[in-house]
Amino acid sequence: MMDDLNDLYQQVILDHSRSPRNFRALPDANRTAQGHNPLCGDNVTLYLRCEGDVIREITFQGSGCAISKASASILTECLQGRTKQEVEALFERVRAMLTTGQAGGDDLGKLSIFAGVHKFPARVKCAILSWHAVLAALEGKSDPVSTEEGGA
Amino acid sequence: MNLHQTQTPPSAPSSASPSAPPPVDWEALRADFPILDRQVNGRPLVYLDNAATSQKPLAVIEAIERYYRSDNANVHRGFHELSNRATAAYEGARARVARFLNARGPDEIIWTRGTTESINLVANAWGAANLRPGDSILLTEMEHHSNLVPWQLAARRAGARLVYLPVTGDDGLLDLRRLDALLVPPVKLFAFTHVSNTLGTVNPVSALCAHARERGIVTVVDAAQSAGHLPVDVQAIGCDFLAFSGHKICGPTGIGALCGRRELLDQMPPWQGGGDMISSVDFFESQWDAVPHKFEAGTPNIAGAIGMAAAIDYIEAIGRDHIFAHDQELAAYAVTGLREIPGLRLFGPPEHRAGVVSFLLDDIHAHDVVTVADRFGVALRGGHHCNQPLMRKLGIVSTARASFYFYNTAAEVDRLIEVLLEIRKFFGGA
Ligand SMILES: Cc1ncc(COP(=O)(O)O)c(C=O)c1O
Numbered sequence: 378m379m380d381d382l383n384d385l386y387q388q389v390i391l392d393h394s395r396s397p398r399n400f401r402a403l404p405d406a407n408r409t410a411q412g413h414n415p416l417c418g419d420n421v422t423l424y425l426r427c428e429g430d431v432i433r434e435i436t437f438q439g440s441g442c443a444i445s446k447a448s449a450s451i452l453t454e455c456l457q458g459r460t461k462q463e464v465e466a467l468f469e470r471v472r473a474m475l476t477t478g479q480a481g482g483d484d485l486g487k488l489s490i491f492a493g494v495h496k497f498p499a500r501v502k503c504a505i506l507s508w509h510a511v512l513a514a515l516e517g518k519s520d521p522v523s524t525e526e527g528g529a
Numbered sequence: 530m531n532l533h534q535t536q537t538p539p540s541a542p543s544s545a546s547p548s549a550p551p552p553v554d555w556e557a558l559r560a561d562f563p564i565l566d567r568q569v570n571g572r573p574l575v576y577l578d579n580a581a582t583s584q585k586p587l588a589v590i591e592a593i594e595r596y597y598r599s600d601n602a603n604v605h606r607g608f609h610e611l612s613n614r615a616t617a618a619y620e621g622a623r624a625r626v627a628r629f630l631n632a633r634g635p636d637e638i639i640w641t642r643g644t645t646e647s648i649n650l651v652a653n654a655w656g657a658a659n660l661r662p663g664d665s666i667l668l669t670e671m672e673h674h675s676n677l678v679p680w681q682l683a684a685r686r687a688g689a690r691l692v693y694l695p696v697t698g699d700d701g702l703l704d705l706r707r708l709d710a711l712l713v714p715p716v717k718l719f720a721f722t723h724v725s726n727t728l729g730t731v732n733p734v735s736a737l738c739a740h741a742r743e744r745g746i747v748t749v750v751d752a753a754q755s756a757g758h759l760p761v762d763v764q765a766i767g768c769d770f771l772a773f774s775g776h777k778i779c780g781p782t783g784i785g786a787l788c789g790r791r792e793l794l795d796q797m798p799p800w801q802g803g804g805d806m807i808s809s810v811d812f813f814e815s816q817w818d819a820v821p822h823k824f825e826a827g828t829p830n831i832a833g834a835i836g837m838a839a840a841i842d843y844i845e846a847i848g849r850d851h852i853f854a855h856d857q858e859l860a861a862y863a864v865t866g867l868r869e870i871p872g873l874r875l876f877g878p879p880e881h882r883a884g885v886v887s888f889l890l891d892d893i894h895a896h897d898v899v900t901v902a903d904r905f906g907v908a909l910r911g912g913h914h915c916n917q918p919l920m921r922k923l924g925i926v927s928t929a930r931a932s933f934y935f936y937n938t939a940a941e942v943d944r945l946i947e948v949l950l951e952i953r954k955f956f957g958g959a
Contacts, residue, residue, distance in 0.1 A: 385900070417895075
């Protein structure tokens with residue numbers, strides 16, 4: 378029982394939730410998107426400065442549970458310098474990992490610490506919220522995305 | 530009438546009679562609830578999410594099973610034995626609800642899917658007949674979304690406006706000093722909850738209804754959190770409409786009732802059309818059946834009504850005054866324990882609290898608290914509890930909530946406190 382909990386709330390996750398990285402607005406962002414989880418009231422805003430399809434800088438702000446905050450924080454660390462296609466491919470693998478526990482293919486690096494989430498189906502949405510927001514920002518969508526529309 | 534000093538419901542029993550022996554063997558009642566014996570995540574279940582839904586005693590489970598096994602048929606339309614039996618049971622259940630609420634008669638009881646549908650019925654049918662552009666509807670800041678969104682829709686349809694009686698703050702009381710100023714034309718209707726599902730506040734419903742009635746304003750009481758927990762008597766309360774759900778009073782889901790004053794119900798148009806609600810139908814026009822059938826289109830939830838009547842029998846055998854005293858004792862005991870946890874922010878009134886306790890633990894998000902508590906077998910709820918505007922007013926997004934019923938015990942409250950201390954440690958609190 379405590380094993381599941383320790384898998385979910387890994388030290389790295391707790392650390393990122395307490396002191397999130399890249400936790401600020403980005404004044405020269407050229408893409409932003411908001412994510413909202415109406416069930417928890419979690420809110421996240423992602424700020425991206427892109428050159429063409431490449432993310433040069435990415436930051437976030439918002440409030441939420443430990444999982445959603447850590448997910449956003451680690452995501453900003455991992456997506457710096459990535460292209461839209463790379464982010465989309467990574468998202469598919471992260472989503473598979475969050476729902477099945479299996480990452481598939483190469484190591485997902487730091488992102489693999491979220492594998493424990495799959496044992497807590499109610500929390501998958503928390504981990505995936507900021508991913509939806511990044512994808513919306515890269516698509517140039519300005520409407521807030523919600524975990525309650527479309528598949529998470 | 531002095532509104533300002535009465536947050537105590539007139540019906541609150543005095544739980545302070547130390548000499549009298551406990552009238553109910555609460556522990557023994559647990560045996561009536563098979564689910565309370567189960568384990569969750571390898572730990573004994575401690576079910577503290579009763580404000581969301583209550584557990585069901587065998588008497589209810591068996592009443593529903595008995596109906597399906599031996600009496601199932603459609604109601605009001607057959608002339609065969611089973612249809613007669615089903616109709617008698619279904620209408621008998623309506624009469625049971627009427628007695629439960631001390632309604633003036635069974636025809637003041639309309640079956641619905643629950644509190645939400647009951648309120649939507651009033652908002653639609655009463656609203657259609659009575660709301661005009663420029664009218665206002667008075668609500669309070671502690672309303673559940675189901676006593677808020679239907680009024681937003683009704684107001685939009687009619688060109689009416691919503692007005693709110695404020696909540697004072699973390700102590701979760703209605704700001705009754707504002708009532709006189711707000712309960713004035715063009716307010717046509719005042720809808721409010723009896724017991725807050727987030728704060729545990731028990732509102733002075735009879736006083737609120739009396740004030741509204743003096744001014745000719747129609748009242749709607751949301752009794753979702755009170756009907757199964759404390760004596761609810763619509764004539765003593767003096768309301769025009771009262772709504773509640775079966776599933777929160779030990780009954781099944783998908784059934785509830787609206788109790789309405791006959792004069793008002795008679796004037797309201799139907800809100801759904803179909804079979805079972807007409808007296809005659811032509812290709813272009815129809816005549817409505819009388820109240821309450823006018824508001825009950827289609828085959829109803831017969832098994833649900835029968836299960837709800839069984840639930841009412843069950844809780845009335847215990848006595849809602851006893852249940853309320855027990856709820857209040859557990860809540861007070863929980864509050865004492867919670868107050869000793871460093872960094873805990875407590876919501877709700879300091880006294881006269883129903884069995885609902887909301888809190889935040891340090892800066893740990895309510896969902897994290899609930900996830901970890903669940904692994905210890907303790908079922909709590911975390912979130913906005915369908916009270917988003919209230920959350921915003923209090924400057925928070927969610928709370929963790931423990932809510933009690935008569936089968937909960939002081940030992941379970943002890944377990945709750947223990948687990949919360951574990952959770953603090955887990956997330957690195959001191
Ligand atoms: C105060 C209050 N009102 C209304 C409701 C809605 O009840 P139901 O979902 O059974 O229609 C609830 C249930 O959560 C409640 O707590």
